[in-house]
Structures are given as C-alpha cells and as structure tokens.
Amino acid sequence: MALSDDEGSVEEKEPPKKKIGPVATAWLTFYNIAMTAGWLVLAIAIIRFYAEKGTHKGLYRNIQKTLKCFQTFALLELVHCALGIVHTSVLVTGVQVSSRVFMVWFITSSIKQVQSEDSVLIFLVVWTVTEITRYSYYTFKLLNHLPYFIKWARYNLFIVLYPVGVVGELLTIYAALPHVRKSAMYSLRLPNKYNVSFDYYYFLIIAMCSYIPLFPQLYFHMLRQRRRVLHGEVIMEKDD
Numbered sequence: 629m630a631l632s633d634d635e636g637s638v639e640e641k642e643p644p645k646k647k648i649g650p651v652a653t654a655w656l657t658f659y660n661i662a663m664t665a666g667w668l669v670l671a672i673a674i675i676r677f678y679a680e681k682g683t684h685k686g687l688y689r690n691i692q693k694t695l696k697c698f699q700t701f702a703l704l705e706l707v708h709c710a711l712g713i714v715h716t717s718v719l720v721t722g723v724q725v726s727s728r729v730f731m732v733w734f735i736t737s738s739i740k741q742v743q744s745e746d747s748v749l750i751f752l753v754v755w756t757v758t759e760i761t762r763y764s765y766y767t768f769k770l771l772n773h774l775p776y777f778i779k780w781a782r783y784n785l786f787i788v789l790y791p792v793g794v795v796g797e798l799l800t801i802y803a804a805l806p807h808v809r810k811s812a813m814y815s816l817r818l819p820n821k822y823n824v825s826f827d828y829y830y831f832l833i834i835a836m837c838s839y840i841p842l843f844p845q846l847y848f849h850m851l852r853q854r855r856r857v858l859h860g861e862v863i864m865e866k867d868d
C-alpha cells in the first residue's frame with residue numbers, strides 16, 4: 629500500500645496555497661496551544677514521577693488519563709485535513725494518528741502487564757518531545773513569530789526520534805503478545821451467533837508487520853517536508 633501523497637517531483641514554483649479564514653486560524657491556534665500545553669503537562673508529570681520514585685514502574689498508570697485525553701484529541705487532525713484547513717494528507721495523518729491511538733487504548737491501557745516495560749518509557753518520552761516541538765511549531769507559525777530553533781527541531785529531531793519511537797512501540801506490542809494469547813482478549817471464537825471469528829493475537833502480528841511498508845512512507849514524507857521547509861525545495865505532492 630502506498631500512501632497517496634508520495635510523488636516527490638521537484639518543480640520550480642510552488643502552487644499557491646488556499647488561504648484559511650480567520651475562524652479556522654483562531655481554532656487552529658487554540659488547538660495547537662491546548663495540545664502543546666497538554667504534552668507539556670505530560671512531560672512535567674514524567675519528570676516529576678521519575679525524580680520522586682527513581683523508576684518508571686507505575687508511571688503509565690499515573691499519566692494514562694492525560695495521555696489518553698491528548699492523544700485521542702489528535703483525531704481532530706483528521707478533521708482538519710478533511711476540511712482542508714491544514715495542507716496535509718488525510719492518509720498520512722490517518723496512519724500516524726490512528727496507530728498512536730491504537731497503541732494507547734488497545735495495547736498499553738488494555739494490557740496492564742506491559743505498562744512497566746522499558747519500551748513504554750521509550751515511546752512515551754519520544755512522543756512527548758516530538759509533540760511539544762510539533763505543536764509549538766504550528767502555534768508560533770500561526771502567530772507569525774516562529775523562532776528558528778523550533779523550526780530546526782521540528783524538522784531535524786524526527787530523524788532520530790521517529791525510528792526510536794517505532795522501536796518502542798513494536799517492542800511493546802511484542803511484549804503484549806503472550807498476554808493477549810493467554811487471555812484471548814478482544815477475540816471472538818467460533819462457534820458464536822454471528823458466525824465470525826477474530827483473533828486479536830494474529831491481528832497484532834499483522835499490525836506489527838504493517839509497520840514495514842507504512843513506516844518508511846511516513847519517514848520519507850517527513851524527509852521531503854524537511855527539504856521543503858529547511859532547504860526551500862518545492863516538492864509537488866499528489867493530493868489524496
């Protein structure tokens with residue numbers, strides 16, 4: 629499966645972008661400020677927990693309400709793309725956001741035995757750094773006061789953080805597998821009145837395998853955005 633913005637031919641002139649109205653700008657500014665604040669609250673909670681307890685065991689339980697809240701709100705980004713108030717692909721955003729929401733609700737919050745894994749700490753820290761940078765970038769850009777170091781961080785940190793985050797996520801799903809198999813959670817076995825069977829264990833294996841084709845596309849998308857924003861290359865991308 630190829631995510632559809634994946635064209636990447638370099639042209640001389642960027643086509644003019646549709647300007648968004650004042651209501652959309654006000655909403656996006658509010659949204660990005662709220663999301664920056666939410667992820668900052670998470671960062672502070674992680675640092676405080678670690679400073680007080682000296683371990684990450686119990687951290688997830690402590691922060692999960694805030695994490696669920698702000699990561700779930702990110703589904704609004706799909707609405708933003710669909711309405712055309714942000715110039716980005718619904719498909720690329722959809723894969724990114726839904727995989728995160730899935731990690732939070734259907735893996736880490738559902739399977740308590742994995743919550744103390746080191747891999748959970750890895751993706752939590754990586755997501756937090758990424759999102760503080762990303763939402764503050766959008767906020768300052770909308771306010772027309774974008775400090776260069778935030779722009780630099782937005783389009784450089786992902787080079788390392790994206791693969792590290794993915795490793796954290798994959799290790800967490802892997803650690804969840806034996807618990808899912810044992811409990812048969814979210815699975816539907818035959819016979820049942822719907823005559824349908826679903827095995828969450830195999831679903832998770834397929835989800836892990838789907839990172840192989842999907843992640844490189846997200847990563848190369850970000851590398852193209854980096855070339856466009858930091859080096860001024862104009863990259864024509866096919867619309868969804």
Ligand SMILES: CCCCCCCCCCCCC/C=C/C(=O)SCCNC(=O)CCNC(=O)[C@H](O)C(C)(C)COP(=O)(O)OP(=O)(O)OC[C@H]1O[C@@H](n2cnc3c(N)ncnc32)[C@H](O)[C@@H]1OP(=O)(O)O
Nearest residue numbers: 714715716721724727730758766786789790793839842853
């Ligand atoms: C259902 C089960 C599924 C399971 C299986 C799934 C498999 C999935 C495989 C992949 C898994 C990925 C997992 C993710 C892990 C991590 O996140 S690890 C942590 C590191 N992560 C990152 O660094 C994330 C990088 N990715 C992103 O930033 C985005 O998610 C993105 C969608 C890829 C970004 O793309 P895009 O929005 O196109 O780039 P930008 O350059 O930021 O923005 C483009 C233009 O749009 C404007 N814009 C976007 N959002 C906003 C906003 N909220 N407010 C205002 N404006 C916005 C932005 O300013 C740009 O505008 P222009 O420059 O004017 O074009």
